[in-house]
Amino acid sequence: MICQTVKTGTECTFMTKKGCGFTGGQCKTVVEKCEGCGRIFEWETGQYCKMYADPASKWILGICPSATHVKVEIKESAQKINPLKASKRASRAKKKK
8 A cells, every 4th residue: 555654655565544554653764784775765754665664673683684785794614524534435435336
């Protein structure tokens, strides 16, 4: 339905016939951590996220799952290999062929 509270005239998933169904009755503005994200849009009443009605709640556990401006670093864990076991595995693999 069309938003009647903060983002008047835009399509909103939280709007119902009774009004805004989001907690607090309206969407919340973006937080500092959201600055630079591609999912932010400017409105007369402030900047809002296109995906979430409360962007601050998405940053509680770390990085927002939809943040376009943050790159996730994948850490490769170097697993220690026992050289004795590795040689035994290699010799078994050769015997099977």
